[in-house]
Amino acid sequence: MSGADREANTPLAKPVDRRKALEMLAGGLAAASQLASTCSPLSSATPEERERRLLEWEERLKGNFRLMTDEEKAETIERLERLAKLRRGVDVSISATEAQPGVLFGYAFNISKCLGYRECVAACIRENNQDRKSNMQYIRIFEMEQGEIDFLRADATFEHEVPADGHFYIGTQCFQCANPPCVEVCPVQATWQEPDGIVVIDYDWCIGCRYCMAACPYWARRFNWSEPEVPAEEINPVQHYLGNRLRKKGVVEKCTFCIQRTRAGRLPACVEACPTGARVFGNLLDPDSEIRWVLEHKRVFRLKEELGTEPRFWYFMD
Amino acid sequence: MRSAHWLAFLLVFAGCRFGEGARAQGVREHSVPADARARTYLEAVPAELAQGISGPGGRYFEVQLRTPQIQGFPCSSCHGDRGAGSEVLVRSGHGSIDLIHPRGAARDCRTCHLPRDPAMLKLLTGETVTLDHAYRLCAQCHFAEAEAWAGGGHGKRVATWEGRRVVLNCTGCHNPHNPAFPKRLPRPGPSIPRRSR
Amino acid sequence: MKHLQAFLLSALDSATSGGTRYHLWMGGLTAVMLAGGYAYSVQLREGLAVTGMTDHVSWGLYISNFTFLVGLAAAAMMLVLPAYVLQDVDFGKAVLLAEGVAVAALVMCLAFVIVDLGNPLAAWHLLPGVGLLNWPRSLLGWDVIVLNGYLTLNLAIPFYILYSHFKGHSPERRKYLPWMYVAVMWAASIHLVTAFLFAGLPARPFWHTSLLGPRFLASAFTAGPAFTILLLWFIRTHTDYEVSDATFSKLGMITTVAAQINLVMLGSEIFTEFYFPTRHTLSAHYLFFGLEGHNRLVWWIRVAVALNLGATTLLTIHRFRRNQRWLIAACFTLFVAIWMEKGMGLVIPGFVPSPLGEIVEYFPTWVEYLVTAGIWAMGFFVLTVLIKVALPIELGRLRTPYLRHASSSLRREYGY
Known part of the structure; x- marks a missing residue:
């Protein structure tokens, strides 16, 4: 377990000067915003409201996750957990588990096996706290006519009984490219590739310019056009800072191979939910892993190889 | 779905078997921190x-x-x-x-x-x-x-x-007597915004 | 310091005084800006969901206008080059105005970027040093730097010249000329950088072409001088600031040549896209002919191309170009045509179809229209104020009250 994780539950350590200054600034801004929005003195707000405003401003002034010290990570996690309680009334636990050395995640999708049930989609939505209002989905299952792999003619909106005769199914999601164009274009380095290959987003650092969405050749990124809504009782409280923690409006998000699960040794929710075993996940650096078996024993292909993005997501057939 | 049932069964079983604190954690998905849960999962296959x-x-x-x-x-x-x-x-x-x-x-x-x-x-x-x-x-x-x-x-x-x-x-x-997966309605699909007007 | 104070006070005075029509104009602009501000407040509260943008078409009217206006800003330097570097006096009159256009266009550019942000409170993350600018990797990082640098140059150089005149001095060439050279380079770079912002995306074949940069330049050097002609014409007819026919003639020539080059490139692009259509040309197909019944942009681009062709033809014929009326009409038409083509006509088709083949069209909402109108109003507001301050100084009416050597330099032109 990483240092950040261990510290996540310890009380704040002695503040340093810079942080103290930031806290004071946040306090001032919180008070100012209170005054501006309600035109009433700060004292009339409930203590919870005041605490929430203070925390929100401290959150707005924090730095990029990658530049945070372990202590700062622990602090922001504590704030975020508290904010989830104050805003939504739920107890969440946010981890900052780092990548394991010697692990590089890879994914394979068996297009002979997928039958279009979309169990993966449903599991993904619940696991990753995706916005229910806009029906956000990271995974797209395309129904293709036999004889071609043509996304233009494929249909992802099928609602009839599956598998349909004469058709096959092919799923897409973020491919965690080894050479990700989305990371390249981000003007503020709010998205990057972790050592285990997962391309992550610091939701609090994202400015919402959506350049990454234009740059992704696989249409893997989603934007929170409005404040995301997840019913409190459906919130998955087991969260990761770079994964399924509650997002806010105006930022980009995407599949992270369920970083909150996979960093803890578990399989991604889509793999676990697939009733046909069409999804294979594992460590590319482990010669005994399932993903390595697939790469060595099956003929595989990737989408848009000509772009040089090197997806870590392969398709294969029986 | 079947595998999900199996997993649930597995977890219940693990809870009964190991007793010491694993019981509630394993079955109620949302009650424990990630790492503890992951350990539960790893140990959940007795x-x-x-x-x-x-x-x-x-x-x-x-x-x-x-x-x-x-x-x-x-x-x-x-x-x-x-x-x-x-x-x-x-x-x-x-x-x-x-x-x-x-x-x-x-x-x-x-x-x-x-x-x-x-x-x-x-x-x-x-x-x-x-x-x-x-x-x-x-x-x-x-x-x-x-x-x-x-x-x-x-x-x-x-x-x-x-x-x-x-x-x-x-x-x-697979159902050994009828191993093919049945046709059925899929889970809800995407909502593609106004495709045209 | 007293000069500076006097300068700012008289600038404010000049900008706030004028006839009824002037006040109506400024009042109207303010009203539109307020409406835009209201629409933006709705967008801030509800999120970008109130716009017509979607995960499929994730940039819309805002970035379209941004793209066009970068070109307008860049084109200002097209006039600076001959005026200052080649010492062509005819352009001298146009230059300060063109730089005013550049400043106004840049203010609009930055505003369009800001309103397009989903999380504008985090915009400080873009500040080098304070935030974490992804430079030199991200082309948007480049754009932040070059646009702000260009804005600084276009504020500083005219300020120096105007301020010198205000004080009754001649501006010293050695003080501003080096910066002029920098600014000229910079002008080409801002538009190229903005083109590369799109052209650097292999995910979007519609933009991923090496012709995009040159086409951006050609269209910018059409729209920029065309707008300057319109502006000069307005100033000549409404003020006693003299603009010679030669200035119009030369600007008209620049506009014409740029428009012709632009058309050649358009033809080249259309040939490549349609001679042997592939999956990569679907966006162009969507734009010009529609795709599976989705044809929202077809009339738009066809009108744009028709206007472009018509206006360029007019300008190409000497008789029409030399006639002020036709020149004005053609320039206005070109300006609109390029706004249509280099805005929505460029940005939207890049997203249709999506990289996974889904076709979703883009329909701007009233919020976007109002915010866009508000930003344009702000641009015209800024431009009007700049002109309102610059003209009296250039006409010698506005001078520091502490003037000592008035007689020697009052009537002097820029000093070339």
């Missing part, structure tokens, strides 16, 4: 529910047991000591079995089950194995699938991608 086998190339892995999944197993829980002849199988309470596999002349209970003891499976070599070794029966025809299953290209691994490799038995996903 040795009693899986059997170690050696696949091709000497790769060791574990297979989920079949018998704990079967309601009313062993047969004696209903049938007492009398045993049950295959002839009366369909008429006497096993009417839900819709045998469509294998196709053709071999479609007969006795193709796979020992007539006098249906809880035992009969291999082509004459060897008999328990239901927990269903994969050996299936592999007789589906050798390519079996090889992929042992390697990781077919079937499903349980819960984790690292540590002990426990995979579902063939019967963990």
Whole structure:
């Protein structure tokens, strides 16, 4: 377990000067915003409201996750957990588990096996706290006519009984490219590739310019056009800072191979939910892993190889 | 869905078995921090529910047991000591079995089950194995699938991608009497915004 | 310091005094800006969901206008080059105005980027040093730097010249000329950088072409001088600031040549897209002919191309170009045509179909229209104020009250 994780539950350590200054600034801004929005003195707000405003401003002034010290990570996690309680009334636990050395995640999708049930989609939505209002989905299952792999003619909106005769199914999601164009274009380095290959987003650092969405050749990124809504009782409280923690409006998000699960040794929710075993996940650096078996024993292909993005997501057939 | 049920069962079982605090954690998904839960998952496949086998190339892995999944197993829980002849199988309470596999002349209970003891499976070599070794029966025809299953290209691994490799038995996903997945309505699809006006 | 104070005070005075029509104009602009501000407040509260943008078409009217206006800003330097570097006096009159246009266009550019942000409170993350600018990897990082640098240059150089005149001095060439050279380079770079912002995306074949940069330049050097002609014409007819026919003639020539080059490139692009259509040309197909019944942009681009062709033809014929009326009409038409083509006509088709083949069209909402109108109003507001301050100084009416050597330099031109 990483240092950040261990510290996540310890009380704040002695503040340093810079942080103290930031806290004071946040306090001032919180008070100012209170005054501006309600035109009433700060004292009339409930203590919870005041605490929430203070925390929100401290959150707005924090730095990029990658530049945070372990202590700062622990602090922001504590704030975020508290904010989830104050805003939504739920107890969440946010981890900052780092990548394991010697692990590089890879994914394979068996297009002979997928039958279009979309169990993966449903599991993904619940696991990753995706916005229910806009029906956000990271995974797209395309129904293709036999004889071609043509996304233009494929249909992802099928609602009839599956598998349909004469058709096959092919799923897409973020491919965690080894050479990700989305990371390249981000003007503020709010998205990057972790050592285990997962391309992550610091939701609090994202400015919402959506350049990454234009740059992704696989249409893997989603934007929170409005404040995301997840019913409190459906919130998955087991969260990761770079994964399924509650997002806010105006930022980009995407599949992270369920970083909150996979960093803890578990399989991604889509793999676990697939009733046909069409999804294979594992460590590319482990010669005994399932993903390595697939790469060595099956003929595989990737989408848009000509772009040089090197997806870590392969398709294969029986 | 079946695998989800199996997992739930597994977790309940793990909870009962290990007692010490794992019970509530394993079953109620949302009550413990990630790392604790992951440990629960890793430990959630008790040795009693899986059997170690050696696949091709000497790769060791574990297979989920079949018998704990079967309601009313062993047969004696209903049938007492009398045993049950295959002839009366369909008429006497096993009417839900819709045998469509294998196709053709071999479609007969006795193709796979020992007539006098249906809880035992009969291999082509004459060897008999328990239901927990269903994969050996299936592999007789589906050798390519079996090889992929042992390697990781077919079937499903349980819960984790690292540590002990426990995979579902063939019967963990397939109904042995009707192994094809049925047609059904999919879960809700995407809402593609106004495609035109 | 007293000069500076006097300068700012008289600038404010000049900008706030004028006839009824002037006040109506400024009042109207303010009203539109307020409406835009209201629409933006709705967008801030509800999120970008109130716009017509979607995960499929994730940039819309805002970035379209941004793209066009970068070109307008860049084109200002097209006039600076001959005026200052080649010492061509005819352009001298146009230059300060063109730089005013550049400043106004840049203010609009930055505003369009800001309103397009989903999380504008985090915009400080873009500040080098304070935030974490992804430079030199991200082309948007480049854009932040070059646009702000260009804005600084276009504020500083005219300020120096005007302020010198205000004080009754001649601006010293050695003080501003080096910066002029920098600014000229910079002008080409801002538009190229903005083109590369699109052209650097292999995910979007519609933009991923090496012709995009040159086409951006050609269209910018059409729209920029065309707008300057319109502006000069307005100033000549409404003020006593003299603009010679030669200035119009030369600007008209620049506009014409740029428009012709632009058309050649358009033709080249259309040939490549349609001679042997592939999956990569579907966006162009969507734009010009529609795709599976989705044809929202077809009339738009066809009108744009028709206007472009018509206006360029007019300008190409000497008789029409030399006639002020036709020149004005053609320049206005070109300006609109390029706004249509280099805005929505460029940005939207890049997203249709999506990289996974889904076709979703883009329909701007009232919020976007109002915010866009508000930003344009702000641009015109800024431009009007700049002109309102610059003209009296250039006409010698506005001078520091502490003037000592008035007689020697009052009537002097820029000093070349």
